[in-house]
Amino acid sequence: MAEHGPIVVGGHEVQPGCIDGFELPIGRLVTGTAMALPVRVVHGSTPGPTVWLNAAIHGDEIAGVEIITRVLRDLDPLEVHGTVLAVPVVNVWGFVGGDRLLPDRRDLNRSFPGSAAGSLAAQIANLFMTEIVDRSSVGIDLHTGTDNRTNLPQIRADLDDPETRRLAEAFGAPLMVHARNRAGTLRQAATRRGATVLLYEAGEALRFDEDAIDSGVAGVRRVLGATGVIDGPIGPDDPSLASRSTTWVRAGRSGILHLAVGLGDRVERRQVLGSIDDAFGNSVATVRAPRDGMVIGCTRSPLVNRGDAVAHIAELA
Numbered sequence: 001m002a003e004h005g006p007i008v009v010g011g012h013e014v015q016p017g018c019i020d021g022f023e024l025p026i027g028r029l030v031t032g033t034a035m036a037l038p039v040r041v042v043h044g045s046t047p048g049p050t051v052w053l054n055a056a057i058h059g060d061e062i063a064g065v066e067i068i069t070r071v072l073r074d075l076d077p078l079e080v081h082g083t084v085l086a087v088p089v090v091n092v093w094g095f096v097g098g099d100r101l102l103p104d105r106r107d108l109n110r111s112f113p114g115s116a117a118g119s120l121a122a123q124i125a126n127l128f129m130t131e132i133v134d135r136s137s138v139g140i141d142l143h144t145g146t147d148n149r150t151n152l153p154q155i156r157a158d159l160d161d162p163e164t165r166r167l168a169e170a171f172g173a174p175l176m177v178h179a180r181n182r183a184g185t186l187r188q189a190a191t192r193r194g195a196t197v198l199l200y201e202a203g204e205a206l207r208f209d210e211d212a213i214d215s216g217v218a219g220v221r222r223v224l225g226a227t228g229v230i231d232g233p234i235g236p237d238d239p240s241l242a243s244r245s246t247t248w249v250r251a252g253r254s255g256i257l258h259l260a261v262g263l264g265d266r267v268e269r270r271q272v273l274g275s276i277d278d279a280f281g282n283s284v285a286t287v288r289a290p291r292d293g294m295v296i297g298c299t300r301s302p303l304v305n306r307g308d309a310v311a312h313i314a315e316l317a
Ligand SMILES: [Zn+2]
Pocket: 057, 058, 061, 143, 144
């Protein structure tokens, strides 16, 4: 067996075959109360890759916290090869207040890689990069829909990169969407430092959607299997569909929306997706699919203003 020593994260040394939890200090509230990033390290008894799991970079996207909890519950460090670094709540401030953003109204997922001397968002990003990303070869960033929208469980990743695609296929969400890296995201910053990163989107903010959580738990476990961190499971029963192009359909009029389709529905170009009615039930507009595809996201609000996003359609490859 290869030599395998302790891992040190944030100055905490974790021995092989052990689980340890601690907090990484990240400054204070205006009241002086200390804030910290909670971290759990599962350091396997045998060597292998280091995989990080994180959720709630957007503080109101809480479903991923539950996904990480359930994955950790079943991880036995004596059976782990390598290391799992789990950070269930990255935007601690937003999580406490049910807010996507940080107190300075910055989006943490536009603030990577950050810097030690920058804004609060930059400091958190820098801490996450140096303590978590720089120790890992693979990462899974867990998100949900925003603004009263819900998403079909889906992986967003660079499907042109063979290793990223292999792990996206192993995750086995209903859909994989090829998504280019956006400036300032954790995914972009970590990819530039050599990590393979999957972004999981499922369910809606501030809610625990069991489908989204189940699909996420199973997917994370399969990625841990595919990287060799745990022994199996490898490969989903049903392969993921793939998409390289998605479109949001917007409301043509303001009114009360009655959606006729749901997540995962296949639709054809010109198909009626729903009706927008006035307050007396008279239809004022029809929402139609702009292309053939699958519904991968939709609004949860029956009240729409002209221009609001109503349904997200993925063109299937
Ligand atoms: Zn998000």
